[in-house]
Amino acid sequence: xxxxxxxxxxxxxxxxxxxxxxxxxxxxxxxxxxxxxxxxxxxxxxxxxxxxxxxxxxxxxxxxxxxxxxxxxxxxxxxxxxxxxxxxxxxxxxxxxxxxxxxxxxxxxxxxxxxxxxxxxxxxxxxxxxxxxxxxxxxxxxxxxxxxxxxxxxxxxxxxxxxxxxxxxxxxxxxxxxxxxxxxxxxxxxxxxxxxxxxxxxxxxxxxxxxxxxxxxxxxxxxxxxxxxxxxxxxxxxxxxxxxxxxxxxxxxxxxxxxxxxxxxxxxxxxxxxxxxxxxxxxxxxxxxxxxxxxxxxxxxxxxxxxxxxxxxxxxxxxxxxxxxxxxxxxx
Amino acid sequence: xxxxxxxxxxxxxxxxxxxxxxxxxxxxxxxxxxxxxxxxxxxxxxxxxxxxxxxxxxxxxxxxxxxxxxxxxxxxxxxxxxxxxxxxxxxxxxxxxxxxxxxxxxxxxxxxxxxxxxxxxxxxxxxxxxxxxxxxxxxxxxxxxxxxxxxxxxxxxxxxxxxxxxxxxxxxxxxxxxxxxxxxxxxxxxxxxxxxxxxxxxxxxxxxxxxxxxxxxxxxxxxxxxxxxxxxxxxxxxxxxxxxxxxxxxxxxxxxxxxxxxxxxxxxxxxxxxxxxxxxxxxxxxxxxxxxxxxxxxxxxxxxxxxxxxxxxxxxxxxxxxxxxxxxxxxx
DNA sequence: ATTTGCAATCGTAACGTTACGATTGCATCG
DNA sequence: CGATGCAATCGTAACGTTACGATTGCAAAT
Numbered sequence: 175x176x177x178x179x180x181x182x183x184x185x186x187x188x189x190x191x192x193x194x195x196x197x198x199x200x201x202x203x204x205x206x207x208x209x210x211x212x213x214x215x216x217x218x219x220x221x222x223x224x225x226x227x228x229x230x231x232x233x234x235x236x237x238x239x240x241x242x243x244x245x246x247x248x249x250x251x252x253x254x255x256x257x258x259x260x261x262x263x264x265x266x267x268x269x270x271x272x273x274x275x276x277x278x279x280x281x282x283x284x285x286x287x288x289x290x291x292x293x294x295x296x297x298x299x300x301x302x303x304x305x306x307x308x309x310x311x312x313x314x315x316x317x318x319x320x321x322x323x324x325x326x327x328x329x330x331x332x333x334x335x336x337x338x339x340x341x342x343x344x345x346x347x348x349x350x351x352x353x354x355x356x357x358x359x360x361x362x363x364x365x366x367x368x369x370x371x372x373x374x375x376x377x378x379x380x381x382x383x384x385x386x387x388x389x390x391x392x393x394x395x396x397x398x399x400x401x402x403x404x405x406x407x408x409x410x411x412x413x414x415x416x417x418x419x420x421x422x423x424x425x426x427x428x429x430x431x432x433x434x435x436x437x438x439x440x441x442x443x444x445x446x447x448x449x450x451x452x453x454x455x456x457x458x459x460x461x462x463x464x465x466x467x468x469x470x471x472x473x474x475x476x477x478x479x480x481x482x483x484x485x486x487x488x489x490x491x492x493x494x495x496x497x498x499x500x501x502x503x504x505x506x
Numbered sequence: 507x508x509x510x511x512x513x514x515x516x517x518x519x520x521x522x523x524x525x526x527x528x529x530x531x532x533x534x535x536x537x538x539x540x541x542x543x544x545x546x547x548x549x550x551x552x553x554x555x556x557x558x559x560x561x562x563x564x565x566x567x568x569x570x571x572x573x574x575x576x577x578x579x580x581x582x583x584x585x586x587x588x589x590x591x592x593x594x595x596x597x598x599x600x601x602x603x604x605x606x607x608x609x610x611x612x613x614x615x616x617x618x619x620x621x622x623x624x625x626x627x628x629x630x631x632x633x634x635x636x637x638x639x640x641x642x643x644x645x646x647x648x649x650x651x652x653x654x655x656x657x658x659x660x661x662x663x664x665x666x667x668x669x670x671x672x673x674x675x676x677x678x679x680x681x682x683x684x685x686x687x688x689x690x691x692x693x694x695x696x697x698x699x700x701x702x703x704x705x706x707x708x709x710x711x712x713x714x715x716x717x718x719x720x721x722x723x724x725x726x727x728x729x730x731x732x733x734x735x736x737x738x739x740x741x742x743x744x745x746x747x748x749x750x751x752x753x754x755x756x757x758x759x760x761x762x763x764x765x766x767x768x769x770x771x772x773x774x775x776x777x778x779x780x781x782x783x784x785x786x787x788x789x790x791x792x793x794x795x796x797x798x799x800x801x802x803x804x805x806x807x808x809x810x811x812x813x814x815x816x817x818x819x820x821x822x823x824x825x826x827x828x829x830x831x832x833x834x835x836x837x838x
Numbered sequence: 839a840t841t842t843g844c845a846a847t848c849g850t851a852a853c854g855t856t857a858c859g860a861t862t863g864c865a866t867c868g
Numbered sequence: 869c870g871a872t873g874c875a876a877t878c879g880t881a882a883c884g885t886t887a888c889g890a891t892t893g894c895a896a897a898t
Contacts, residue, residue: 188878223626225854227556228883247590247804254586258579261607275593294555400791429791436793459732459761461768472579520848557884
């Protein structure tokens with residue numbers, strides 16, 4: 175493998191000059207730069223990542239910490255476009271992206287701490303923020319560049335990209351009301367999950383405006399998988415006063431609910447009106463009338479990387495935040 | 507950040523001894539080892555990744571090259587469990603996993619070459635093999651440890667994990683015939699894609715056994731997205747002699763086809779029998795009778811990492827290959 | 839008393855890069 | 869003509885780690 179030393183020897187230059195020439199240092203004569211670059215190309219020189227990292231402290235690696243909801247790998251599908259968006263944007267910016275999957279058994283704070291201490295990454299992307307998320311404080315304290323997908327309820331400025339879950343849930347609930355629904359079921363993940371909390375808040379706002387009291391039994395927690403969603407919705411449908419509307423947490427929640435409906439011979443769009451969030455565009459292709467809030471997760475991924483990159487380059491720069499409105503698409 | 511030097515200074519030992527003690531070197535007195543480890547723990551020592559990598563040439567990083575089928579991030583859903591399986595297994599083995607997404611515009615060989623030259627990874631996971639895939643020869647030549655998800659038609663031994671697509675497609679076709687189908691449509695990706703080639707071969711075998719001539723118009727290529735699948739199947743259904751059976755390429759192909767069926771008011775399981783491959787377990791939850799070949803992609807991811815790890819540790823060891831049978835699950 | 843053998847530890851160099859502070863050669867100025 | 873300034877380049881040290889070949893101290897053997 176070619177290195178600076180070899181190129182230097184070949185051209186009777188110093189390693190320093192070669193190093194500088196390759197980054198167009200103003201101290202080097204243009205003709206020398208050209209000679210060096212030609213030689214570098216000829217011998218197929220590529221800078222050694224680790225030599226550089228050791229010297230500069232920069233690794234050109236970003237790390238995304240992604241939680242798996244369940245132990246057996248059945249994760250929210252939005253992660254796929256998110257990952258693709260992040261990896262592509264990272265690559266374009268000259269970074270490589272490392273995925274750190276965590277299981278429900280992992281302590282989220284410890285996962286972050288490990289990344290911090292090893293100093294093997296230039297920046298961190300954290301997701302699934304919880305109320306008062308301790309990772310935010312930790313990362314700010316340690317001055318590790320990071321960006322969050324999602325907000326939390328802390329009174330600190332930090333960079334994030336988030337979807338306006340409150341607004342989306344509000345709108346979703348309103349749509350269902352427009353269809354005549356008054357008993358509206360809502361899927362959430364866990365109460366600590368800040369996105370779920372915001373969704374609950376938006377749902378509550380819409381219900382309050384309509385003067386409908388909230389029935390706690392219609393609010394489902396732990397809707398991580400198709401199985402849990404199906405079982406939950408099946409129970410609801412079996413009640414004496416079953417829901418006529420449903421706001422799903424995500425694609426998996428939707429599929430589970432449809433399964434429960436199908437088993438009872440009920441039709442989505444007539445017996446029960448359904449609205450869901452969707453990032454794979456899957457909901458649109460189901461043979462069922464479903465209202466869809468589509469969120470461009472690949473775009474979120476790109477934005478996350480962009481903000482993180484700025485953070486790394488200029489740690490004292492303005493704290494960028496992005497709040498995306500979901501786009502509502504009525505069923506055809 | 508704590509380093510060997512600091513620990514050495516604190517204990518009045520040499521850096522060498524500290525380094526050895528931390529890896530339980532037999533040259534170091536047990537009591538010294540204990541002292542060193544205690545100190546390391548106390549100051550929160552973690553080895554610097556880049557110092558080590560520079561010295562040893564090992565990076566403790568694996569890279570998975572994953573192709574995006576389309577420019578706009580709508581990828582085969584099997585990638586999600588695959589990624590999760592890989593990242594978890596990599597983490598357990600002490601590696602971090604880097605995802606290198608490629609777009610249809612990227613040259614696959616060049617993508618691999620870049621990884622090779624930068625020497626920033628200990629091993630490569632390549633996927634979506636094509637006929638006579640040049641990457642296999644390249645990686646063997648350059649002695650870069652790698653493992654493939656999928657086989658190719660080269661007469662060289664190399665490590666891989668693959669799904670028996672020939673068998674799955676054969677079985678799928680047979681199932682459809684058992685339902686009485688004779689006009690059976692088949693979804694493929696691209697002709698070069700080796701998995702598609704195997705599926706075509708299995709389909710052909712079943713058709714030949716049943717004495718049914720193959721109608722090329724029933725074989726759909728480019729079934730990467732729900733859109734393309736829907737459009738294709740819609741055209742087929744409009745024919746004078748439409749298919750009564752369909753073997754889908756994957757979840758997205760299935761959803762697209764269901765969409766086309768739904769638009770025409772046709773029912774899966776009666777008007778058209780459907781069989782699909784599934785790794786997200788999504789197909790099982792659709793309100794439709796669908797035969798499912800379920801493939802445990804998280805398991806595939808784990809196996810890939812396992813084999814790659816062995817390859818890195820012992821490059822001259824036996825070439826491990828794994829061929830997974832798909833598990834057929836009839837619709838309930 | 840000197841040598842030998844061994845256990846425990848050490849010092850140095852090296853991996854490839856970059857930052858910093860020299861050093862050189864040459865033209866220009868007073 | 870000697871001093872000054874500048875452009876171009878250089879040498880060295882350092883990042884944190886590990887490999888290799890010393891070196892030390894001490895007990896046992898000659």
